[in-house]
Amino acid sequence: MNRRSAMDKAAVLIEALPWLERFHDAIIVIKYGGNAMTEDHLRESFANDIVFLRLAGLRPVVVHGGGPQINAALEKFGIESHFTAGLRVTTPEAMDVVRMVLTGQVNREVVGLINSHGPYAVGMSGEDAHLFTARKLHAIVDGEPVDIGQVGEIVKVDAGAVHSLISDGRIPVISSVARGENGEIFNVNADTAAAALASELGAAKLIVLTDVEGLYADWPNSDEVIRELTAAELEELMPGLSSGMVPKMGACLHAVSNGVPQAHVLDGRVPHSLLLEVFTDEGVGTMVVPS
Numbered sequence: 001m002n003r004r005s006a007m008d009k010a011a012v013l014i015e016a017l018p019w020l021e022r023f024h025d026a027i028i029v030i031k032y033g034g035n036a037m038t039e040d041h042l043r044e045s046f047a048n049d050i051v052f053l054r055l056a057g058l059r060p061v062v063v064h065g066g067g068p069q070i071n072a073a074l075e076k077f078g079i080e081s082h083f084t085a086g087l088r089v090t091t092p093e094a095m096d097v098v099r100m101v102l103t104g105q106v107n108r109e110v111v112g113l114i115n116s117h118g119p120y121a122v123g124m125s126g127e128d129a130h131l132f133t134a135r136k137l138h139a140i141v142d143g144e145p146v147d148i149g150q151v152g153e154i155v156k157v158d159a160g161a162v163h164s165l166i167s168d169g170r171i172p173v174i175s176s177v178a179r180g181e182n183g184e185i186f187n188v189n190a191d192t193a194a195a196a197l198a199s200e201l202g203a204a205k206l207i208v209l210t211d212v213e214g215l216y217a218d219w220p221n222s223d224e225v226i227r228e229l230t231a232a233e234l235e236e237l238m239p240g241l242s243s244g245m246v247p248k249m250g251a252c253l254h255a256v257s258n259g260v261p262q263a264h265v266l267d268g269r270v271p272h273s274l275l276l277e278v279f280t281d282e283g284v285g286t287m288v289v290p291s
Ligand SMILES: Nc1ncnc2c1ncn2[C@@H]1O[C@H](COP(=O)(O)OP(=O)(O)O)[C@@H](O)[C@H]1O
Pocket: 033, 034, 035, 036, 065, 067, 191, 209, 210, 211, 212, 214, 215, 216, 217, 218, 219, 241, 242, 243, 244, 245, 248
């Protein structure tokens, strides 16, 4: 290695020092979106990053989605599916598939990816140990409530089992299926679930990995990314947002309004965007902070 490239490498490492100090022991909730897990090399770099965070002394908790994977399974079973305000209209037969794919397939895959590095990840469903209790959610369209089936909003988080896993040095990997007070099963958007958990755990950050660079100011007309905004600024933008960005930015708003100091939307298609966000001075994507 020549002297110049050695200095460059050392500079990258040393830039991480203040962030390693600041986030030592901090809980970071990472929402891993289904769109960010479609390619093998990205899945591997995600697993590397999560294990890196853990070995660097942080305490990562993963909440995963699986929208595209659910779409593929529903199609295979010949079940129609559509979204209203970014949420899947969930019939009882679609709910069976959602649960099977999220908890039985995607959760297992994410756990397996991380555990290729060692016995870190333990999979859980939001149903386990009363982690998420939900109630029926109506989507709001043009100011009016619309019935979207078995979609839930989280009303209670019991993070006891998650705390136990973290204390044991494990990395909890959680699917966003929840139970109702009377044992019903609900499909909860994974961004929403991650935000509720981040608030309950007192996380230092919520990081949402998706398939865009961040929140575009004027989507789909321009790709100018909003780098930073306050909760109040985001609240003003919320009514103009569409599709998947509605629950995603709503989740960031919920997190920073409930004790999480920073929420980030990052491009999961960029390898190691997670490490760049946590350990570099500039950060990447869109950051939401309290007002
Ligand atoms: N203002 C916006 N900025 C960025 N993306 C937007 C915006 N409005 C809508 N979108 C759409 O939201 C999508 C991300 O949401 P979603 O598909 O639910 O992702 P994930 O599976 O990661 O949760 C983007 O791929 C983009 O098509």
